[in-house]
Amino acid sequence: MLIQSLRMTRRDWRAGELRFLLVALIVAVASLASVGFFIDRMRAGLNRDAHQLLGADLVVNADQPIDRAWHAEALRRGFTLAENVTFPSMATAGEGDKAVSQLAAVKAVSAGYPLRGALKLATSDGGERATRAIPEEGTVWVDPGVLSALDVKTGEMLKLGDKQFRIAQVIAMEPDRGAGFMNFAPRVMLPLSDLPATRLIQNGSRVTYRLLVAGEPGAVARFQRWLQGRIERDNVKGVRIESLESGRPEMRATLDRAEEFLSLVGLLSAMLAAVAVAMAARRFMLRHLDACAMLRCLGLTQNQVTAMYLIEFFAVGLAGSLLGAAVGFAAHFVLLEGLGKLVTSDLPPATFLPALQSMATGLLLLIGFAIPPILQLRNVPHNRVIRREQDAPQPATLATYGLGLFAFIGLLLWQSGNPKLGLLTAAGFLAGFAVFALAGWLSLRSLRVLRMGINHPAWRFALTALQRRQGATVVQIVALALGLMALLLLTVIRGELVDAWRNSTPPDAPNRFVINIQPEQKADFEKRLTANGIGKAQLYPMIRGRLIQVNDQPITNETYVDDRARRLVDREFNVSTMRDIPPQNRIVAGRWYDNSKPEASVEEGLAKTLKLKLGDKLRFDIAGQQVEATITSLRKLDWGSMRVNFFVILNPALVENMPQTWITAFHLPMEKASLVNDLMREFPNLTVVDVGSMIRQVQDVLDQVIAAVEFLFLFTLASGVLVLYAALVGSQDERIRESGLLRALGATRRQLSQSQWIEFALIGGLSGVLAASGAAAVGWTLARYVFNFEWTFSPVVWIAGLTSGALCAFIGGWAGLRNVLNHPPLQTLRGI
Template identity: 40%
Template structure:
């Protein structure tokens, strides 16, 4: 059976019968794998980029020196290893002391990304691969200013003295939550030992840093996970930097969406091509039945042929996809400013599997249709397959495609939404054809001959027209949906770190300095800054129950329960805050709390709970009257807990403010500190730049994948229109034989394609609007702005695209001599 089917396949290939099918499926697979390959590489690159902010690919964090020698194992596996140990301790100069975050690092730190240093606070900085030398430390500008020490000065840490060698301006590991972190002092691990600060019982947070090839890191992760003891945990960038995780997750989802929609396009193209293939085999099937082949034998023969074809298409498509992404990466690597790592092998498997699955999924129903072709067709060519449901086969096909979608989506919700959308579009397209096209065709006799022929042709082909409209609608849906979601995504990223976002924070402003500082800033072209009071307090009881550490086994909750809060007084809900439960202050309300919903959840605080704080020995209590959702990555001044204005008027407090200062005006800060020596300035410009750089790159990657999918969508639609070429040629030949002029035929084709495009555009625009909204809300968690232009794009673009593609697919047929066309099979 196999040799015979291979022989038949070879014959069909020579005859050119299956080339269109092979090409359609190979193209579909190529698009799928190109997106997969490219997406995979971009994802890896972005992951690596993000890892610079973790300083590694993987970290093992612990609150004690690691019991097991993970580092040795990692080195033996060829991975890069470094480590850090950080804790809070006093740093001293002759005059001042400061509770600082001391961090000792090993050679090679950071394994990903680099530190940046400057010769003086607020001076221009540069990346460095070096670490502080023996007897040296690097301070961040906050530590330097609070200790009142300059580069070249001395700092005392425990039992040792160190020379300040540079100002540390960027340290990827610190993340966005800088307010929680103490001023930084960085030195080498060897020097850290000299301080004698790390002793039995010291609260030190250790991190073993690992970097290497993705697979090696993943293997290492799998290996060490079961060996971790209590208080040891694995961290990758997702755990360590939630704000980056959000960006990467959204990018990953977008790539997933592009891949899923490519699957849908591929499915539509394969379906069109296979229908045509099977129709062209009605005669062959009947003839072979007539020659005595059993139904089972013939179906097996076709099945094997198609499976072989699927394999060939899978291989060809995967190769094509690989070359395409290679070209794409070469072309765009520079634009992306990302070193793209080599593609993984997974897309190869995906491509080959997709080729076979696509063909088999769509071959099954028409193959069973073939089985219904009566053998009598050899005598009566008008006999087609006996009508009847191949429901099971259709279901199997749909299930296969659904499986492919689910696999590509990477998450059930996205897969379900897209699948639902696709089914909806198909139903809508079919319904619209019934509701619009058929009645319209009834009016055809009032039209000039060209459009009349076009309309009647559409109606005459009935189910074929419906199918074509479905395929075109799906193609357009993919294009429009990717456009809409891309828009939402880019807007969100642009807004995440908006131009002019606050990049300097000033703290320690004393109550009597509020007006002078405001005036000083205004006179230095930094107008309208808001100053918020900040009161340090410790949470002592919730609903009358004392807050005890042992009640919170989870690390984050423990940290929060233990540390001091910065309370504030707020009169209005600040920007980047959103009320989630309860109400904002009643007029005249003087007690109560508004609590950030994340911390409320962690510490198990509910609306209406009574909270007790200890503010430097003074009690402060009240009930929680609202819960707020805070965008922590907005880089504004935000507070976990706040009271109404006046509730803490008797408490000792200082003020905090934030503002945006263009990089070239950094010197203003030095002047500010000179004018008000007690102020502390925190500079987050570099961190913002890093984050903005990341979103920029992710945006570019998303744009590219979008453009690529767009191109593939157009190609696939073209393939769908090409699949009816032979019938079209015969039709045109017949019309021309019956005396239709080229002009009439051109008008007929134009009106047919325009109408199909218009209809498909209408369905696609409607569906894309709804789906974009659903995706933004349910999958991407993005604010969605409805885009009325999508209707113009859908209708106008759909019409234009189908017209163009149709013209391209039929342009030479009008010039064929009618006899040739009539003889075309």
């Protein structure tokens, strides 16, 4: 039986019966494998290399010098360590009456800093160069803002406390800069060994001590647990452990979206390839009905027939899965090449898990969608050799389609690692399948009325053929619509999604934050910005308030166990007030307040951390005055937008007479960099924060990952083309028989040609409209519920859908006319 099955496999391969099936399977497995290998290695690399955004694998922050016992334990475990001390201080240039001072974010670093990533220094030709060194003793490295504010150049002297330093280099980018309070002012970096000579740190100084740890990921995780246990056991205050998620939320959001986009491409490609495999398996079954009946007449039992075809499909599935995994493995290197700038060192080697996942999906895909046709072959009657009849599929046969589909979706969810994205994609795909099928069936039913009023022979042939093959026609409409929908997602919708992604952190995103604008300065400050062409800056009030009660229960840092929750309630919040919800904010629960009574809107992440919910009453202490407000809405913020965001927003009537300052964010072009110095001279109390380096990091990651996503969409394109091809050739055999009969009964070649053009045009036009509607719906759903983008419907989608449908109709009509009408009628009649 095995030998006979292998012989059949070889014969079907030579006859070309299995080639399309194998290609569809390879595309499905390759798309999943490439995404799987890429995400697996990228995630491992980012967990290691993306910690350059922190300067280490693990960072311990403390308000006091870090316990030396922690240092000793880290060294005992074989880690590489570095330290830095950060605090605000005045930097001075010049002597006597000509001395000029500037508030600076001073950072004293030890040898080895940063442990991950590298500093970038400005070069004389306007470029940048990376370095792993630190300033030499007696020298400092500074931000460009220090040079302009103090009117000094490299090589000149700068004073910090009691010590003079020579300005040696200009910092172009600092990977672990962050956006904390200590980093609001321009940076001045010096060696840690020179810090004592400055005598800047005194009792009461606001200083942050940081211990940087780097090592093997598993060992670092164990050390983190040990350290967390020591902090909790000894009840150490003012210490926190920093991670990529807590330290750089804007970068984490970008990386999460990257993985979601990549997973979406793999899911879409695999699902389309599944449709192609299912149609190829169905065509294989239809073309083997006669051979199966002959085998039954020669004495083979149902079980033997089933076993032979199962072995054949398993051999094809195994070969296709192995080849697909190999293609996917090779393709993921192309993706890694595109992300070479993001990952600064060699990635960890690939694991076997993505290969096993993709191969298991491929085998299940083929077996799951091949079993129903095989079960139909099992029930082929002996008299099929004489009578061209085939019973309708049995209920058990149809049920196997459902089992195979659910198992396939389960494997996709397992591989994507994102249940929300996987379920939404699968639900959209299945909903599209059902809606397309229903629309196709209703359209065919409506053709009856149209057919009764038409006497043109070609039109009557076309409409009659569509209605006579309702099942095959609906399958063609569904397959074409799904394939066209994939192509629209690849082109129009993909472009709009990528544009929305770019717009979430656009090139003109705010790169300067200005805080401490006094109420009496607000009007003059806005006029100054407008006069310099900065017209999009929105000023928001900022109120400092401490949360003291929730639902009449006093709140302290002892109320919560979570370290982040403790830190939040142990300090004052930046609270704001405004009438309308700010841009880049979206209500996810409740409603926006109406200003009729004391109400508040809370960021959903803060609500989760502090265990707040709609209806809770919050009491704040604001400059000695207490206010209480009820939570009426939870907001989702886009941290990657780099715009002004607030955890809590109160309605204006509640805090109308409270002391407040103003904050704004705007994009400052490079050619207008001197505006900052002018503002500082005119408004010396302002603090200007330069977040340009963070914008550049986010944009670099965004550009590289989008390039990788566009490469992966080639698999989606291949899947869509396969579905289109399968849909067009699926009824070719039946068309050949019909054409031969009609020509034998007197129909002319021209009439049949016209009828096929009409038939394909109707199918293509309907499929194009359905595909455009489905692509727009999928795009809106993904933008709103997965990627959190702003989305607008574009008529270009429907125009592209109709155009694509018409193009497919012409291609299908040409292919059909060439292969069907050139078939001799006599040969067709002899084969009936």
